[in-house]
Amino acid sequence: MPEPTPVTAAGLPALPPLSTQADTLIELGVHEIAGLSAAEIRAFAKAAEDEDRNGDQHDDGNGGGLLAIHPDRAPASAIAPLLRRDDKPGFVVVDMPDVDLFTPLDTLTLPDAPLYVISGVDRGDHMANWSPDEALPALTAQNRTPLLLSEGIHWVLQQPAALERNHCFMTIGSRLRKANGNLDARTPALWISNGTGRDGRERRNAPKAGWCWAGNRHTWLGFGSATGRHLPAA
Template sequence: MNIAVETSPQLRELHRQTEVLVAAGWAEAAGMRRDRFRELATGLAPRLPDGEFVLTPRRGLVTPETMIRSARLGGKTGFTTMESADLAWFAPVDGLRLPDSPLYLLCGVDAGQRTRGVRPDDAADLLRDAGASPLTLEEGLAVAVQFPRWLVERTCFQMLGSRAGDKRVTGVWVSRTAPRLGWCWGGNPHSWLGMASCTTRLG
């Protein structure tokens, strides 16, 4: 069942984002039919915000490797050198509440321009004080898939919302002109990496 293309810009954007994921093979990767995947996205239409949003999969629906390969910048396909078993350790941090639905919406997404040069370990408090929530691994990858130009027009970013029980923080940046999923130490600041966040999650 296709999402009807209405006059609403928000509905058209939901349709666009859904078809990006369908074309990338996310329905098959999630073990479902394409029409079912579209139905799940359509079900979010009543919750669409007025501003920017990002259609995001629940953790485990699609692997991080599939997600980063769906991010394309200037014709280059995203990649990672991290192993699947290693990526599986990165889980949402304690206290981070995520919707239960297979697909949900990130609202008020900020790539983190104001947190460039801040140590990731220090940035969590800054985000909380600003009323923002750090993006998880999967959420950051969803942003890179839907808006890869943000990596050059806004900033590359890290995902403080997922940790592996060690000192690492995953991030997405541009390497060899392609989106790359990797990690950096939580105690090291980088002038070219912000801390991605959102204000609301709607399932």
Template sequence: MTDFDAATEFDRQVTTLVGLGYPALAGLTETAFRGLVEPLRAAVLGRRATMEPPAEGRVPFLLVVTRSLVPLEDAVPLTTLAGKSKPGVIERFYAEGELERFVSLKELALPEGEVYVAFDVDRGEEFCDVVPLNAMATIEGRGRTPLTIEEGLAFVTQYPGALAKNKCFSLGGSRFGDRRVPALWISKGAPKLGWCWEGNPHTWLGFASAGGRDA
């Protein structure tokens, strides 16, 4: 048992999303948006006894808003770095309309619905300078799975400090069907959603993963 208050953290994350304007982007009133997210509370509280407090680079859970509710192009600019205000940007190397074709791997079997919870999320800085394909094999061997684009955005939205100098991360749970792996890094004082090759290591790029998901 820890002294981490999962209910208070749940409320904080909902308030953060509301404050950033997620309800309007989803075409919902604040009341309707809160009503959509509220059922996730039971999934969170059901695991609270095993949760550890947030630490640098690792958090107990994240409320994930999928692109079916809020488009990625709207969610990225709502991210910032810790103590900064410059909005996140999308790498120009994504061709027009291409980002939407980076979809979650079928083997992740994501929860159905427009919002869900990702548990035990780690930015994977131990995998800095490790080939992404090798990092994925390692986390799969631990019974974990790679983060999707939406989960990575949720991570930085709720915990801006998760994205730090030389501690950025790949999002191997969303793929296009080629050798590119989406990633979040820092560019000109703001988060940037880009991609790197699955066979190329980078000293500043880890591999983010989750321990589970629920809705």
């Protein structure tokens, strides 16, 4: 495989301010799913914004930080249906009933808090037609961290333009570990349904959470990643 080109923001607009993202999550009811109050989410977003205004910038220029709720509080199965495209709700594919058992890779460390900020999100278009098995070590070499499925959903909730036909993305930070300790070969991804097969015709153009095999390549799937996850200083 060729060496990946430098990470870009894929021409996407900047993310909304964290305070605006907080309002979006509240309007969608994500705070209730997570057992948080609206005030808690707004206070966290304000603290993170204040820290950035004071010069402690965590973003790398890719358009602002992404507000995320820990997947233990807001699992993918609960927030995927909040996605919208062409007025159609998002969904999890029927052959992924264990979606919430996909947890962060052992090499990833999430902040020990219900809320955190993700910096430098990128769709990884330059890695289209790479397999997850090929992409993970390349991202690691770039000092980038692969997005979790729940984080990818948060991104599309805040920036629907991040998911477009022929430019969708995998979230290989989430994997299922089997009873024998090995990783399940499925790797989660977010893309747009064609309304075929078990998706159903009525779901054509709806955003979907699905999976691909870890060793397979897809020309229309990049790899969502970030520069890091952080909490505002206490």
